[in-house]
Amino acid sequence: MAKLLPKRDAVIIGLGWTGAILAQQLTEAGLNVVAIERGPWRDTPTDFNVAYMQDELRYAIRKELFLKPSVEAMTMRNTVAQTAMPMRDYGSFLPGDGVGGAGVHWNGQTWRFWSSDFSIRSHLAQRYGAARMNGLMLQDWGVTWNEIEPSFDKFEYLCGISGKAGNLKGRVVPGGNPFESARSRDYPTPPMKMSYAPTLFAQMVKEQGYHPFPTPSANLSTAYVNPLGVRMGQCTYCGFCERFACGNYSKASAQTTILPVLMKKPNFELRTECEVLKVNLAPDGKMAKSVTYIDAKGVEYEQPGDIVVICAYALMNVRMMLLSKIGAQYDPVTGQGTVGRNYCYQTGSGARMFFEGKHFNPFIGAGTLGQTMDDFNGDAFDHGPLDFLGGGGINCVVTNGRPISNRPTAPGSPRWGAGWKKATIEGYNSSMGFSAQGSSYPVRENYLDLDPTYTDRHGRPLLRITFDFPDNDIRMSHFMSDQLEKISKPFGAKVTTVSRAKKGWDAVPYQSTHNTGGAIMGGDPKTSAVNKYLQSWDVPNVFVIGASAFAHNAGMNPTGTVGALAFWAAQAITTKYIKSPGKLVRA
Amino acid sequence: MSEQRALSRRRLLASVAALPILAATADGASISGTMPWSPFAGEPPKPVNPLGWYFFTPDEVVTIEAVVNRLIPADNLSPGGKASGCAVYIDRQLAGAFGQAQRLYMKGPFMPGLPSQGYQGDLTPAGRYRLGLRALNDYAHATHKRGFAQLAPAQQDAVLAGMDGGKIALRLKPGFSTKEFFEMMLQNSMEGFFADPLYGGNRNMASWKMIGFPGARYDYRDHIDKHNVPYPRPPVSIYSAEG
Numbered sequence: 001m002a003k004l005l006p007k008r009d010a011v012i013i014g015l016g017w018t019g020a021i022l023a024q025q026l027t028e029a030g031l032n033v034v035a036i037e038r039g040p041w042r043d044t045p046t047d048f049n050v051a052y053m054q055d056e057l058r059y060a061i062r063k064e065l066f067l068k069p070s071v072e073a074m075t076m077r078n079t080v081a082q083t084a085m086p087m088r089d090y091g092s093f094l095p096g097d098g099v100g101g102a103g104v105h106w107n108g109q110t111w112r113f114w115s116s117d118f119s120i121r122s123h124l125a126q127r128y129g130a131a132r133m134n135g136l137m138l139q140d141w142g143v144t145w146n147e148i149e150p151s152f153d154k155f156e157y158l159c160g161i162s163g164k165a166g167n168l169k170g171r172v173v174p175g176g177n178p179f180e181s182a183r184s185r186d187y188p189t190p191p192m193k194m195s196y197a198p199t200l201f202a203q204m205v206k207e208q209g210y211h212p213f214p215t216p217s218a219n220l221s222t223a224y225v226n227p228l229g230v231r232m233g234q235c236t237y238c239g240f241c242e243r244f245a246c247g248n249y250s251k252a253s254a255q256t257t258i259l260p261v262l263m264k265k266p267n268f269e270l271r272t273e274c275e276v277l278k279v280n281l282a283p284d285g286k287m288a289k290s291v292t293y294i295d296a297k298g299v300e301y302e303q304p305g306d307i308v309v310i311c312a313y314a315l316m317n318v319r320m321m322l323l324s325k326i327g328a329q330y331d332p333v334t335g336q337g338t339v340g341r342n343y344c345y346q347t348g349s350g351a352r353m354f355f356e357g358k359h360f361n362p363f364i365g366a367g368t369l370g371q372t373m374d375d376f377n378g379d380a381f382d383h384g385p386l387d388f389l390g391g392g393g394i395n396c397v398v399t400n401g402r403p404i405s406n407r408p409t410a411p412g413s414p415r416w417g418a419g420w421k422k423a424t425i426e427g428y429n430s431s432m433g434f435s436a437q438g439s440s441y442p443v444r445e446n447y448l449d450l451d452p453t454y455t456d457r458h459g460r461p462l463l464r465i466t467f468d469f470p471d472n473d474i475r476m477s478h479f480m481s482d483q484l485e486k487i488s489k490p491f492g493a494k495v496t497t498v499s500r501a502k503k504g505w506d507a508v509p510y511q512s513t514h515n516t517g518g519a520i521m522g523g524d525p526k527t528s529a530v531n532k533y534l535q536s537w538d539v540p541n542v543f544v545i546g547a548s549a550f551a552h553n554a555g556m557n558p559t560g561t562v563g564a565l566a567f568w569a570a571q572a573i574t575t576k577y578i579k580s581p582g583k584l585v586r587a
Numbered sequence: 588m589s590e591q592r593a594l595s596r597r598r599l600l601a602s603v604a605a606l607p608i609l610a611a612t613a614d615g616a617s618i619s620g621t622m623p624w625s626p627f628a629g630e631p632p633k634p635v636n637p638l639g640w641y642f643f644t645p646d647e648v649v650t651i652e653a654v655v656n657r658l659i660p661a662d663n664l665s666p667g668g669k670a671s672g673c674a675v676y677i678d679r680q681l682a683g684a685f686g687q688a689q690r691l692y693m694k695g696p697f698m699p700g701l702p703s704q705g706y707q708g709d710l711t712p713a714g715r716y717r718l719g720l721r722a723l724n725d726y727a728h729a730t731h732k733r734g735f736a737q738l739a740p741a742q743q744d745a746v747l748a749g750m751d752g753g754k755i756a757l758r759l760k761p762g763f764s765t766k767e768f769f770e771m772m773l774q775n776s777m778e779g780f781f782a783d784p785l786y787g788g789n790r791n792m793a794s795w796k797m798i799g800f801p802g803a804r805y806d807y808r809d810h811i812d813k814h815n816v817p818y819p820r821p822p823v824s825i826y827s828a829e830g
Contacts, residue, residue, distance in 0.1 A: 046628040057782040073692035085700035196814035236806035269619040403781040
């Protein structure tokens with residue numbers, strides 16, 4: 001029998017990026033909030049030590065800051081005809097763990113999805129006709145650009161993002177991204193300094209008529225004090241960013257932007273190393289009354305709350321809903337049900353060029369040290385004559401030159417024995433790459449549910465991922481690979497290689513921790529799990545925050561949009577819900 | 588004097604009242620009203636003791652040393668895998684959390700999967716090495732009538748290439764293929780060769796000097812603008828000065 005604890009105004013599950021934003025905004029509105037976090041407390045001065053953070057083996061290879069599959073694994077298969085097997089180690093994507101979540105070890109590439117993403121169905125129907133979307137479950141997100149733009153602004157100023165505006169209130173600004181949707185003001189800090197590879201990339205693609213711009217970065221170009229009064233430091237381009245925590249206070253995370261303020265509030269409490277097992281509903285299933293969690297000693301507690309905010313990683317949000325019976329499981333055969341629907345990923349390809357006599361110093365890097373061109377992203381280009389929808393950002397970002405993992409060699413080089421060292425020395429300093437981060441569009445057969453066989457350490461079913469790259473996305477990605485080939489020609493490299501996406505998503509090699517959908521937002525409770533305010537259609541005192549709400553995934557990193565959705569949902573709770581609890585949208 | 592004392596007593600009381608409520612209670616660690624902080628809470632890495640063997644048997648030592656020396660042969664570019672400490676590195680990894688599969692999901696049922704679903708066997712990494720090295724020596728005895736370490740370098744290379752290319756099947760067990768064993772040895776050898784020296788390999792930062800990686804440096808602001816210019820400083824490691 002779980003021990004019953006005193007009720008709180010709001011219970012937040014998970015204290016990563018979204019949990020920290022929700023906790024900050026809800027406590028600011030006077031609510032008494034408890035956050036329950038499965039992983040440990042982590043902070044910069046104690047855990048992210050500049051004297052030993054630059055340890056590739058410990059953090060990048062042994063993945064010390066990441067979620068262990070022994071704590072929570074998932075199963076995967078490509079099609080419903082296959083038997084899903086557990087990912088016994090995480091490979092293709094790496095979920096976070098502990099306070100700060102994946103925001104501790106992200107790269108910091110901070111995008112705003114476009115106006116044409118939030119209204120994707122309306123936009124594409126108007127431009128090409130609705131029939132072009134046959135086979136794709138593209139749908140509007142329920143929130144419009146003008147509604148969400150101020151929330152993007154809040155997240156960027158919280159983080160101090162370094163970048164250059166390309167569209168200020170509808171006026172195109174040279175040097176920024178001309179394809180971005182109109183923003184109300186410029187980035188809070190100027191762009192990062194550029195090393196050789198992105199500088200060369202920008203010069204070469206500009207000469208070809210494209211529009212390169214500095215990739216918006218949560219690694220800061222300069223010291224910054226955010227609106228909460230929290231100070232951040234200048235990035236030192238150390239090359240230990242993604243998979244690592246920052247020891248310099250230079251990368252935006254819950255630790256470096258919110259926690260110093262949030263943790264001091266008397267109306268906030270954090271419980272670490274406590275895993276929420278499920279959200280408990282009232283007998284009629286229409287309201288959440290509490291969450292059940294288990295502490296590190298294995299003792300169970302019941303924490304009641306008026307509002308429950310699910311702020312775990314996108315995939316875990318979906319699992320928590322399914323374990324708690326919040327909303328109906330999506331069925332890929334009938335198309336009925338909403339939870340688990342529209343699971344999407346990212347469709348990538350890359351180019352690498354090997355030169356003679358160039359020195360790129362790849363170890364001078366940062367998670368977002370780079371240049372991007374969006375000329376082939378989203379619907380920035382005419383899809384009229386093409387056989388696909390979607391696109392990708394083309395990024396030349398130099399994240400690192402850490403040698404256990406990052407030793408590019410020219411094609412055909414031996415991987416060991418006589419000959420591999422020479423190829424390694426040649427490729428290490430004198431090659432550069434750029435990549436296309438392609439969109440991922442929803443199809444009927446890609447979805448999430450609970451695995452019938454495999455369970456976690458508490459005996460609860462694991463999440464099951466059924467996913468393969470849809471044909472539309474493969475055609476899109478091949479188009480992107482063609483562009484990479486064209487773009488790379490004038491560089492004059494000795495050898496160039498370009499990768500091509502293929503069917504059969506492989507869970508082993510790392511690809512991207514951009515898992516989206518499964519609890520998507522929208523305007524219709526038949527096709528979305530949460531409404532435009534990220535409020536459950538079925539259980540209105542439950543809000544589900546994160547990339548789980550994305551109705552599709554664009555050719556951009558998700559965190560900027562996740563942060564904006566967190567501020568947007570928090571605003572709905574503090575200005576609408578607490579004044580008049582109940583459904584914020586009537587369907 | 589007494590007033591000052593009273594003041595400091597008041598101050599003391601006030602500071603006690605403001606003490607953080609940070610207690611490991613039955614609720615787990617509950618934190619409220621403060622940023623928790625305790626000195627030396629982090630865990631610096633512990634350099635491995637380079638002497639002796641913690642996991643490998645004497646037979647396994649000579650076998651793995653022969654393997655790492657063929658995967659990373661000694662030449663004018665760097666010392667070989669053995670002299671670099673790669674076998675010591677692998678030994679210490681297998682004796683620790685990695686070898687015991689502490690990260691991994693190890694619940695059954697164990698069933699064969701597709702290559703895209705990753706390793707599905709029930710052996711820990713330590714168990715895979717134990718089985719794999721014995722099978723490698725059994726193969727060498729069966730085909731050449733000596734252990735792998737006693738083969739000529741060209742013969743050793745041929746065996747490794749056969750494992751790499753799927754032409755040689757060692758007697759392992761279902762769910763653990765010869766190719767998987769080869770990839771594991773290659774990955775772990777390269778880890779030892781390129782990781783920070785504190786883990787037992789990469790002695791004298793030889794691999795970092797070889798490719799021009801400056802190691803554990805943490806600030807390149809003085810060189811970010813110097814395009815196409817080689818970085819001038821030698822590598823440093825976490826516990827050593829410049830090498």
